[in-house]
Amino acid sequence: MNQAFQLYRLQQVDSQLDQAHARLREIDSILKNDVAIREAEEEVKKTTQDLDGAKKELRKAEENTKNQRQKIKNTDDQLYGGKVRNPKELQDLQKESEALGRYLGVLEERQLEAMMVVEDLTQTFENAEKKLQEVRAHQIEQHAALLGERRQITQQAKQWLAERQAVSSPISETNIAHYDHLRKRRAGIAVAKVTEKSCSACGTELSTAHFQMALVSKDLHHCESCGRILYAG
Ligand SMILES: [Zn+2]
Incomplete structure (x- = not known):
């Protein structure tokens, strides 16, 4: 399993957790109101x-x-x-x-x-x-x-x-730190899935070469526009 996929899975779980925490905050505020x-x-x-x-x-x-x-x-x-x-x-x-x-x-x-x-x-x-x-x-x-x-x-x-x-657990410490850093700077989304050759977070289209690289390479690739880690899947 490559790191981009593992980071993407992590992102999915974190997004769900973010959503859950947001709803919990909302519920608490309604309960207090x-x-x-x-x-x-x-x-x-x-x-x-x-x-x-x-x-x-x-x-x-x-x-x-x-x-x-x-x-x-x-x-x-x-x-x-x-x-x-x-x-x-x-x-x-x-x-x-x-x-x-x-x-x-x-x-x-x-x-x-x-x-x-x-x-x-x-x-x-x-x-x-x-x-x-x-x-x-x-x-x-x-x-x-x-x-x-x-x-x-x-x-x-x-x-x-x-x-x-x-x-x-299988993700390297360096990549986790990198992921955390991006999440803080990019509204909670550090990893973007590539759909129809485009970054699903910002919509920017990838060049064919870049897309191929993201697809096959074991190294992390980033969206040239928003800087997020790309998961070409
Ligand atoms: Zn992007």
Whole structure:
């Protein structure tokens, strides 16, 4: 087996390992990311505050109408109690009672509006809570799937590491060092297969002489354009 082929096998295993590690990093980042949950929680918190505020307003409005009714009752008690007999005083009480009654209408209207606001915000709050539960349920499901995938990839990566050991053992130390050096400089790909007389990594076409050399020679040959080791296979 020539060194180019062995290096090519090593490259294949390393590419798979690179892919596995990239996916593991991606999975870890998704597992750590809880933006959706935090946003949903924030929404529940905000709608709770809004609803509490609206309920407070409603209680105030209810208190106001209750007080107003009491004022009307007090005035009417005086008006019809029989103690006040002076016609001018009675007339004033009558007017006061009417004015209080008119303002009661305004206060009742405000109470009704406050009630509607509470109803609306109760709905908004319930929707926010439901959404939070959905987001949580989705995350539990998603995390379970990702953890499963994570286990599987880790398991697979162990096998590839064992394979890497086997594949790299017959390669000379010099070539391994050369390979590592190229991998660092060429985005993880140190060995390129030659397909249709071209470097599969950069697409550059090989001269016929160069291709023949790469095909038969035991020495390593490099792509003249990207510098990668060529495996003509
Ligand atoms: Zn190339």
